[in-house]
Amino acid sequence: MKPISRRLFIEETGLGILSTTVLPSVTGSPVEAQVNSPAVSAPRTKITIKVNDVSHHLEVEDRWTLAETLRDHLELTGTKIGCDRGECGACTVLLNEKPIYSCSYLSVWADGQSIQTVEGLAHGDHLDPLQQAFIEHDGPQCGYCTSGQLMSARALLNHNPSPTAKEVRRALSGNICRCSNYNRYVESILAAAKRGQKHA
Ligand code: FES
Ligand code: FES
Structure with a gap:
């Protein structure tokens, strides 16, 4: 019997779950999910945003939230994600000086706007x-x-x-x-x- 390692367990149970996933078709008969289908590329849009007084020209996927863009693409990880669904406020940033939940705001909507994150509060060594x-x-x-x-x-x-x-x-x-x-x-x-x- 093949020895079971943690990695093997995860790989095999993961594949098992994927291979048994079915999606309802429009005709009513189930169709197998395509396990190895290539990743679908999402539409992208060029935007310009000013973050903490610095302008950034970015090409973002239309589905990226502002929190994602700040954290994953501008490395401003001071903005936290708690619930990721507009309930907790951990992701609050200022958009044109008004607080918004950045997890629930698409990056494309921020085109041309000014954003302040927690990284923009201190001035050098001087705390807000x-x-x-x-x-x-x-x-x-x-x-x-x-x-x-x-x-x-x-x-x-x-x-x-x-x-x-x-x-x-x-x-x-x-x-x-x-x-x-x-x-x-x-x-x-x-x-x-x-x-x-x-x-x-
Ligand atoms: S992460 Fe909770 S409101 Fe955005
Ligand atoms: S969640 Fe711990 S200090 Fe607020």
């Missing part, structure tokens, strides 16, 4: 006041949601430099924190607002 306050007030726990929280908070302070706690909570309502560190995030943002908008 929000980043400094997050550190001082223990905002991040695991940190997975933090870049999204920062971007939502930045959008808030850009148009309302002295928010109330209620306004901060409302601005963060689209950013889920699985560590449930909401009170510290609110404290941090209020502290940053009190300190003013100078980079640390």
Whole structure:
């Protein structure tokens, strides 16, 4: 009997699953899925986007989300993907200064637009006041949601430099924190607002 290694197990069970996959045909009789069919190439579009004040000319697949383009093609991995379906806010970036879920926004829609990611908050060694306050007030726990929280908070302070706690909570309502560190995030943002908008 052939010895079973982990690799062999995965290869054989994977092929088994694929080879038994059936797709309903339009006539009602099932057709076998084509295991070895060549990858379908998706339409591509040339776009120009400005990210953190730098212009990028890119050719993107029409199906790529903005989060994918930022992370996988511009290496801006500070933007996180949590749910990948517009529910958690981990992927929040600013599009023309407004917070959006980049996992639910196609890259082609961003053509000609200006995007700010968490990488664009600090100026050289000088942290954004929000980043400094997050550190001082223990905002991040695991940190997975933090870049999204920062971007939502930045959008808030850009148009309302002295928010109330209620306004901060409302601005963060689209950013889920699985560590449930909401009170510290609110404290941090209020502290940053009190300190003013100078980079640390
Ligand atoms: S990863 Fe985009 S909303 Fe959760
Ligand atoms: S700090 Fe862990 S998810 Fe928010």
